[in-house]
Amino acid sequence: MKNVICGRCVKCGKEYEAVPNLTNCSCGGILDIIYDYDYIKSVFTKEKLAARDDRSMWRYRELLPVEETTPDTPLRVGWSPLYEEPKLAELLGIKKLWVKDDGQNPTASLKDRASAMAVAKAYEAGYYGEWYEAAVELGKSAAATEVTID
Numbered sequence: 674m675k676n677v678i679c680g681r682c683v684k685c686g687k688e689y690e691a692v693p694n695l696t697n698c699s700c701g702g703i704l705d706i707i708y709d710y711d712y713i714k715s716v717f718t719k720e721k722l723a724a725r726d727d728r729s730m731w732r733y734r735e736l737l738p739v740e741e742t743t744p745d746t747p748l749r750v751g752w753s754p755l756y757e758e759p760k761l762a763e764l765l766g767i768k769k770l771w772v773k774d775d776g777q778n779p780t781a782s783l784k785d786r787a788s789a790m791a792v793a794k795a796y797e798a799g800y801y802g803e804w805y806e807a808a809v810e811l812g813k814s815a816a817a818t819e820v821t822i823d
Contacts, residue, residue, distance in 0.1 A: 676713050677738050680704035691738070693797035706738045728752040730786055739793050746789040748779040 677691040684702025689695055697703050717735035725732050730751030734741075755771045762770035778785035 674738060674740055676709055676716075676735055678707045678709050681707050693740070693794060693799075708736070708738075730789060737790065739790075740797055743793050743797050746792050748785075748789070750778055750785045750789040753777045 674691045679691055680689040680695045681687070681704060682689075682698035682700060682702040683705055685698060685700045687698055687700070688707075689698070689704060691706070695704065713735050722732070727745070729745065729749045730737070731745040732752070734745075753773055753775050754777070755773050758770045758772050761772075762768065773783075775781070775783040775785070780788075
């Protein structure tokens, strides 16, 4: 990934090469992605952004930790609208408030962005479907467990 310098552990500071299967640190900490903003500025311009027709999170590909060759996920994720909410802002005692309508994402969830990124990263790592069964089983298990809690 030309746009990423490394992954840096938030717990111990160890740095890792930016590779597709980069997940977390050996100490158990999560990794922050450290971007190469000089490179990004050289390839991502206002003009390039304005010329793009893509109305999804992939419109901002240069700002995402994916390879240039990784295909966009097929469902439109992101590009959900913002609505100004002046009455709610007034109730909260703030000047302005904008609410993002992620209900327009494929599953009506802000989690769709993370899921699209996870699918893209799985693709980069060479997993073209094997992960799906495990994810479905995890989802079913979590849902079943949640409904049993009082």
